[in-house]
Amino acid sequence: QVQLQESGPGLVKPSQTLSLTCTVSGGSISSNYYYWSWIRQPAGKGLEWIGRIYTSGSTTYNPSLKSRVTISLDTSKNQFSLNLTSVTAADTAVYYCARETVGYNLFFDYWGRGALVTVSS
Amino acid sequence: DIQMTQSPSSVSASVGDRVTITCRASQGISSRLGWYQQKPGKAPKLLLYAASSLQSGVPSRFSGSGYGTDFTLTISSLQPEDFATYSCQQADTFPPTFGGGTKVEIK
Numbered sequence: 051q052v053q054l055q056e057s058g059p060g061l062v063k064p065s066q067t068l069s070l071t072c073t074v075s076g077g078s079i080s081s082n083y084y085y086w087s088w089i090r091q092p093a094g095k096g097l098e099w100i101g102r103i104y105t106s107g108s109t110t111y112n113p114s115l116k117s118r119v120t121i122s123l124d125t126s127k128n129q130f131s132l133n134l135t136s137v138t139a140a141d142t143a144v145y146y147c148a149r150e151t152v153g154y155n156l157f158f159d160y161w162g163r164g165a166l167v168t169v170s171s
Numbered sequence: 172d173i174q175m176t177q178s179p180s181s182v183s184a185s186v187g188d189r190v191t192i193t194c195r196a197s198q199g200i201s202s203r204l205g206w207y208q209q210k211p212g213k214a215p216k217l218l219l220y221a222a223s224s225l226q227s228g229v230p231s232r233f234s235g236s237g238y239g240t241d242f243t244l245t246i247s248s249l250q251p252e253d254f255a256t257y258s259c260q261q262a263d264t265f266p267p268t269f270g271g272g273t274k275v276e277i278k
Contacts, residue, residue, distance in 0.1 A: 159226065
């Protein structure tokens with residue numbers, strides 16, 4: 051059974067960089083069958099897709115965040131990571147990592163439980 | 172971006188009730204719609220994809236329908252474990268976008 055788990059600081063200061071890691075167990079992040087995404091949800095609001103990465107390292111980002119986002123892979127640790135620069139209070143949210151199976155076309159079949167990140171001084 | 176609008180935002184129901192949630196896309200998305208269930212502190216769960224295809228392991232009391240801009244999620248007989256928030260998501264155009272969620276509460 052595939053499991054995803056987010057980790058990282060729960061508190062980030064404004065203007066700094068938010069960094070989160072998703073550790074994948076029960077499956078290889080190097081598989082050609084999957085994309086790996088980050089999705090967030092501010093309190094009381096809907097989910098927002100941030101971006102995704104493929105095993106080749108190819109990335110696609112949400113245009114609304116593209117200038118501030120980097121998603122990367124660490125295949126040796128079976129992890130992928132999110133960096134979001136120049137954060138503000140509007141970036142306070144629960145951040146999820148999720149898997150998309152190739153052929154499922156942007157449907158996310160496995161998710162982590164989420165990590166709450168608060169942006170505050 | 173395609174806007175996804177869900178209604179109602181919340182619904183109160185009893186065990187055994189039939190519950191229907193609606194999702195509307197701001198433009199046509201064919202059948203490229205998914206439904207997710209969220210419970211506090213748990214990983215979101217994919218229930219249906221391609222509007223009406225049941226994800227593996229999901230009970231058959233969940234069903235979906237629709238095409239183009241209007242979609243529905245139906246729970247035929249609400250069970251205690253179904254009290255949760257349900258969100259729709261379009262998978263037609265980048266970036267994928269989600270509805271605001273519908274909370275199903277105990278009456």
